Amino acid sequence: MAFNLRGRSLLTLLDLSPAELRYLLDLAHNLKQERLGFQTYQRFQGKTLAMLFEKRSTRTRCAFETAFGEEGGHPVFLSSADIQLGVKESVEDTARVLGRMFDCIMFRGFKQEMVEALHQYSGVPVFNGLTDEFHPTQILADLMTIEENIGELKGVNFVYTGDGRNNMANSLMIGMAMMGVNCTILAPESLQPEQDLVDTVMGLAEESGSEIRITDNVKEAVEGADVIYTDVWTSMGEEDKAAERIAMLKPYQVNQEMMDATGNPECLFMHCLPAVKGKEVTFDVIEGPSSVVWDEAENRKHTIKAMMIASIC
Numbered sequence: 001m002a003f004n005l006r007g008r009s010l011l012t013l014l015d016l017s018p019a020e021l022r023y024l025l026d027l028a029h030n031l032k033q034e035r036l037g038f039q040t041y042q043r044f045q046g047k048t049l050a051m052l053f054e055k056r057s058t059r060t061r062c063a064f065e066t067a068f069g070e071e072g073g074h075p076v077f078l079s080s081a082d083i084q085l086g087v088k089e090s091v092e093d094t095a096r097v098l099g100r101m102f103d104c105i106m107f108r109g110f111k112q113e114m115v116e117a118l119h120q121y122s123g124v125p126v127f128n129g130l131t132d133e134f135h136p137t138q139i140l141a142d143l144m145t146i147e148e149n150i151g152e153l154k155g156v157n158f159v160y161t162g163d164g165r166n167n168m169a170n171s172l173m174i175g176m177a178m179m180g181v182n183c184t185i186l187a188p189e190s191l192q193p194e195q196d197l198v199d200t201v202m203g204l205a206e207e208s209g210s211e212i213r214i215t216d217n218v219k220e221a222v223e224g225a226d227v228i229y230t231d232v233w234t235s236m237g238e239e240d241k242a243a244e245r246i247a248m249l250k251p252y253q254v255n256q257e258m259m260d261a262t263g264n265p266e267c268l269f270m271h272c273l274p275a276v277k278g279k280e281v282t283f284d285v286i287e288g289p290s291s292v293v294w295d296e297a298e299n300r301k302h303t304i305k306a307m308m309i310a311s312i313c
């Protein structure tokens with residue numbers, strides 16, 4: 001079934017219905033096949049994308065820029081060192097100007113309120129390329145990667161271990177619950193997700209039939225896992241917390257012992273990257289046969305392209 005997502009923004013995954021999310025994943029799988037078959041199209045010809053960055057990026061920037069450019073579009077990279085945003089001009093005024101010149105905007109930065117204001121004032125679709133709170137486009141790639149490697153989403157046992165209240169944990173919970181994936185957040189009590197978000201996710205899980213579990217018990221959490229996922233222990237902007245996090249999160253490191261404790265020799269290892277090898281994941285696991293992190297990185301491009309095609313073409 002085709003969905004009309006024209007003109008739509010993606011500020012969090014909650015902006016999509018489960019059926020719309022399903023549609024974007026199907027489109028992304030098709031786009032990957034096209035690319036592998038050397039089929040080329042010009043779907044963004046004559047269109048422009050403003051890419052606003054307050055934080056660093058490799059995958060997200062390259063995924064947006066190459067996906068848009070290779071289909072004839074013109075992406076414009078604007079770091080906070082280059083434009084007036086937040087320095088000499090308010091986000092509302094910047095949004096109104098960009099909306100007059102661009103077909104769509106992507107934003108990576110600190111506050112979720114920034115993407116909300118860009119959406120409210122620009123009048124064009126806005127895509128969240130990561131804020132302190134959410135990283136929705138990453139989860140599109142994560143779901144696609146699980147599906148490619150396991151063959152389905154519904155009923156898959158997914159475990160996220162580490163900082164359970166960061167942008168990745170928040171967005172993964174929403175995405176997994178929407179698609180019927182059983183989702184465990186494994187984190188010490190002080191780093192577990194906000195109750196408001198857990199309540200929202202529980203509602204989604206009830207509709208999809210998935211199970212959501214928040215726990216600090218490593219053994220119970222990982223037993224029977226199909227996927228173990230982790231992220232950096234200190235996210236961009238909270239580097240001063242590094243020592244405290246290392247002490248707190250050491251028991252939640254993904255190592256071979258944790259992979260073995262799943263009891264599932266086929267269990268996948270995933271990470272949004274960039275990774276700090278030796279901290280949240282050992283070198284042998286991320287470089288080992290269970291790791292699908294490079295597929296996951298590649299799929300950022302196909303899923304982001306799918307989202308932009310659905311929204312602006």
Ligand code: CP
Nearest residue numbers: 057058059060272273
């Ligand atoms: N996963 C991800 O968002 O990577 P970048 O920070 O390199 O964009």
Ligand code: NVA
Nearest residue numbers: 166231235236272273
């Ligand atoms: N939680 C990480 C994700 C990086 C893609 C961060 O915000 O730095």
